[in-house]
Amino acid sequence: MDERKRTDEETAEPAVLEDDGELTTGAEADDEPAVEDGVSEASAEAGIAELVEAEREREAEEAAVAEAEEALEREEPKDAEPVAEPEPLAAKPAAKAKTAKPRKAAAPSRRLAVLGSPIQHSQSPALHRAAYEALGLDWSYEAVEVTEDGLADFVQDLGPEWRGLSLTMPLKKAVLPLLAESDRYAEQTGGANTVLLDGDSLRGFNTDVVGIVRALQAAGLEEARYVHILGGGATAASALVAAAELGAERVDVHVRDLTRAGWIEPLANDLGLRVRIRPFSQADRSLDVPDLVISTLPGGTQTEAVYTDSTRRRSLLFDVAYEPWPTALARQWEAVGGRVVSGLAMLAHQALLQVRIFVSGDPLQPLPDEPDVLSAMLDAVGIDEQGAPLEV
Known part of the structure; x- marks a missing residue:
């Protein structure tokens, strides 16, 4: 039974589905594609082609993903993963130190100096350095030994990094021919203690006058009608102008050599002052007690000027010298409880004006923040706001 059924199935002609949905058999189907297991060869080939194409697309996608991952790995630093690794962490501070080192070693943006001979005792470097530090300026300030004969060559050799100069005697007068312009006080006194390098020209200033006035005002002296001045040099000229600024009407100037004091009277007349020029030995021969005695004598100088105890108790002594301290006159005033202002006060206040100029x-x-700057300068030379030495 089974054998017969299988023979019949093998001899029977297969049926083919026509486009119109009807079945044909036998020779009618000879022109149609062969079919195996109910699927035509064309359909099978198309299916295989689709599978091959799908496989190719999958492989292409995988290749694109792999290429993108490789590109990403190439862009990232190889040591970026271990954040806590010691080598990358150590490399950063090293790089910072490398960039910071040139800033420390770099030359100051401006150079300044005080010139004179002798100059080793000068307190100007301490004052100016304190000021520039308080201002946050990386400026240098030094003391340089320069004589009157060498001043012109020194100034001529200064480079563009130089901003200004402070001058002591005997350079205050020697610098005048080198200046393109001077302020009023330099013209009145015939000396400049400050030089500003302004491009190719030199501008001169005298800050001693205002330095004296400000130092005395800080000590509580607002005006002085009658003034004694000891000495006949360049600082005495500044003291004479300062006396006029303080409202003086009369000034007695005591000098060692009367023949070298010819400049005093013309200047006093220009300032509207009545002036008497006398030797040191007659310093305290007047019955009138001066409000102020200004000594412009160098430190350590011995003088014949002698003041009574009464005068020393009632007059304020301003001694421009500060090295050595106390001077002989300062000791005389202090012995009777008199008031004394050190020359460091004048030096600090005139230096403050120099800093303004520079x-x-x-x-x-x-x-x-000028009050803070002045306070730093006063501390640098060991005096208080009134010019008195700080207690150690």
């Missing part, structure tokens, strides 16, 4: 070019332009 920073802004204008002695009338206050500095940023």
Whole structure:
């Protein structure tokens, strides 16, 4: 039974589905594609082609993903993964130190100096350095030994990094022919203690006058009608102008050599002052007690000027010298309880004006946070706001 059924199935002609849905058999189907297991060869080939194409697309996608991952790995630093690894962490501070080192070694943006001979005792470097540090300026300030004969060559050799100079005697007068312009006080006194290098020209200033006035005002002396001045040099000229600024009407100037004091009277007349020029030995021969005695004598100088105890108790002594301290006159005043102002006070206040000039070019332009700057300068030379030595 089974054998017969299988024979019949093998001899029977297969049926083919026509486009119109009807079945044909036998020779009618000879022109149609062969079919195996109910699927035509064309359909099978198309299916295989689709599978091959799908496989190719999958392989292409995988290759694209692999290429993208490789590109990403190439862009990232190889040591970025271990954040806590010691080598990358150590490399960063090293790089910072490398960039910071040139800033420390770099030359100051401005150079300044005080010139004179002798100059080793000068307190100007301490004052100016304290000021520039308080202002946050990386400026240098040094003391340089320069004689009157060498001043012109020294100034001529200065480079563009130089901003200004402070001058002591005997350079205050020697510098005048080198200046393109001078302020009023330099013209009145015939000396400049400050030089501003303004491009190719030199501008001269005298800050001693205002330095004296400000130091005395800080000590509580607002005016002085009658003044004694000891000495006949360049600082005495500044003291004479300062006396006029304080409202003086009469000034007695005591000098060692009367023949070298011819400049005093013309200047006093220009300032509207009545002046008497006398030798040291007649310093305290007047019945009138001066409000102020200004000594412009160098430190350690012995003088014939002798003041009574009464005068020393009632007059304020301003001694421009500060090395050595106390001077002989200062000791005489202190012995009877008299008031004394050290020359360091004048030096600090005139230096403050110099700093104004070097920073802004204008002695009338206050500095940023100027009270703090002045306080730093006073501390640097060991005096208080009134010019008295600080207690150690």
